[in-house]
Amino acid sequence: MQTLTQYQADKTDIRALYQSLLHAPTHHLSEARHFLRSQLQLAAPHLADLPESPARLEAHILMNNARTARAYREYIKVRRQGQPRRFFTNRAHALYFLRNVAPTKLVDGAWLYGVLQQWHDPRMHDLVRTYLEELGDGEPDQNHVLIYRDLIARKDIQDLESLPDDRFLQGTLQLALGQLAGEFLPEIIGFNLGYEQLPLHLLISTYELTELGIDAHYFRLHITIDNASTGHARRAARAVLDNLPSEGQQAFWRRVRQGYQLNELGASSTGVITEFNLDRELCRVLEDKARVARHMHSDFCRIDGRTINEWLDSSGQIAALLDALQQKDWIKRHQDPANSRFWRLIQSNRAPMFGVFSDYELQLLHDWIAGEWLEEQQLRITGRRGSPSQQDPLVEASHRNEEVALQKTLATLPEEERTRHLIELMAPARHFTPQGLAATRLFSRRLS
Ligand SMILES: [Fe+2]
Ligand SMILES: [Fe+2]
Incomplete structure (x- = not known):
């Protein structure tokens, strides 16, 4: 967050830069350079979880990987003993996560785009190969960005307009690195090294998404493809060693570590997961909806003496409306939502308000109404195993x-x-x- 504040102090619009670097990068190279320099200043290389010398890199990565595997085994053990999910309290929470990390996932691999220009240089081989694998070698069902686009479209959460600015920081960094490979190669190598490690949160998210019946193919793919023995993590380490200069190794390594630290800036996956607050997100979504729905209701229906149009007339009333719906028994919280008149009004395909709410909005409402009842249910819906869809x-x-x-x-x-x-x-x-x-x-x- 600190980085974003600093960035905003430059009076540059991070969302605009994200879009510019995506759609018209060559016209925005000096902004990209300026942005990268300012972010690199904030990324302290001494904090990078890397050894002092690149010679110990491979051993270091293998050790980290073993630690992650142990922590994941421990997680599975306690889950089997009946502990609740560690990340996602409900499906709405998981969808919130998928939407909030989307600006990063939709440019997956972008930091390596610039190395394609040097495809003939054998030292670039591992980086070029990694980029091609991010793109699924051109096979649509293996292209990471396409898989993610498909996922958020199916969940109806592809509208990213209202996300906070810091959600766009990682993606902007990735796009900027991808446009400036000639100037920032050590930083790209370092960023790639950090990005391609297998983190514990990826393993847990994959497990819990599947448990909630959400297609985790995108995440599962990264567990197999980013592994330390043969996958992207291994390639990332090799790229460091292949590109070590014969002179000035310390300076090069310092820049690699700085690039590695760029992974720490902006909103992180675990940050997004822990910040989730169902009440707040529900109110935000309904406030947005109210702006569109104002004056679209008939005046027959009154809740607590006021028409729906009156309730929606000014902003900031959603929490009070939800309270009133509970007072008047339209919503019965902490039980099966099917018992709530309001839920029946919006949910089934014969319902008077069917189609008014998107899948995500319905999920938020459902999980909010169900509350503790949902926890008691300990729903264990087995999700689609996430096999890539058959090609039409x-x-x-x-x-x-x-x-x-x-x-x-x-x-x-x-x-x-x-x-x-x-x-x-x-x-x-x-x-x-x-x-x-x-x-x-x-x-x-x-x-x-
Ligand atoms: Fe990827
Ligand atoms: Fe990868």
């Missing part, structure tokens, strides 16, 4: 067509332009489009 043959055909069209375009270009064209299509804002996916597949094949 029509979609597959259109992907093939896209590839053929791209190959035709490439054939009209001189050899040196072809790779450049592919790389342009693999930018963070484009790689998940049909054209971007086709470009990634062709690029991956050329490399192998």
Whole structure:
């Protein structure tokens, strides 16, 4: 948070920079540079959880990994003994988490985009490979950004407009690094090293999302792909050693550690999880809704002597309205929501207000009404095991067509332009489009 305050003191709009670096990066390089420098100043390298010398890096990573595995085993043990979930109190809480980390997840891998330019340099091999794997080598059901986009669309939480600014900080850092690989390579290598470690919170989130019946494919994928023996974590460590200069190793290592520390800035996954407050989030969402719904109700329905239009007429009344709904027995908290008249009014597909609330809003209302009843239920819904969705043959055909069209375009270009064209299509804002996916597949094949 401290970093965001500092950043805002620069009078730069972090959301605007996120969007600019995503959609028109070449016009905003000096802002990106300025932003990165200011954030690097805040990232103290001595705090990085890394050894003093890069020679001990691999051993250090393996040790950390073993510690995470032990902590996770302990977590599973206590859960099996009947302890409640550690992260998510209910489904609404989990959806809140998915929405709040979305600006970061939607640019997954972006910090490595710039290294594609150096694909022919063997020292870049592991970083280039990691970027391609983030993009699923152009296979739509393996492209991390596409998987996350699909997840939040299915949960109806893809509106990110009203998120606080600090949610955009990590994503902006990633996009900025991806545009300035020529100047910030050691920092990118360090950031990548930090990002690709397997954290305990990822293991626990995956377990609890699945338990709540929420597709955890995106998270599970990162457990397997970021592992320390063969996955991205291993590649990240190798990239440090491959790029160590023969002179000035200490200075290089210092910059790597500083880049590693960038992972600590902005809103963290665990921060987002612990800050969740169901009452507050419900009121926020309903206040937003009220702004749109004002004057759209008939005056027949009165609660506590006031019409719904009167209740919604000015902001800040939602908590009082919820109180009134309880007083008048429209809402019976801490029992099955089906017992509440208000819930029946909004929920079933024959209900008078069906379709007014999004899935996320319904989940918040449901979990708020159910309250302690939900905890008693100890709902253990087994979720979809998150197997990647089967490719639709029509979609597959259109992907093939896209590839053929791209190959035709490439054939009209001189050899040196072809790779450049592919790389342009693999930018963070484009790689998940049909054209971007086709470009990634062709690029991956050329490399192998
Ligand atoms: Fe990823
Ligand atoms: Fe990764």
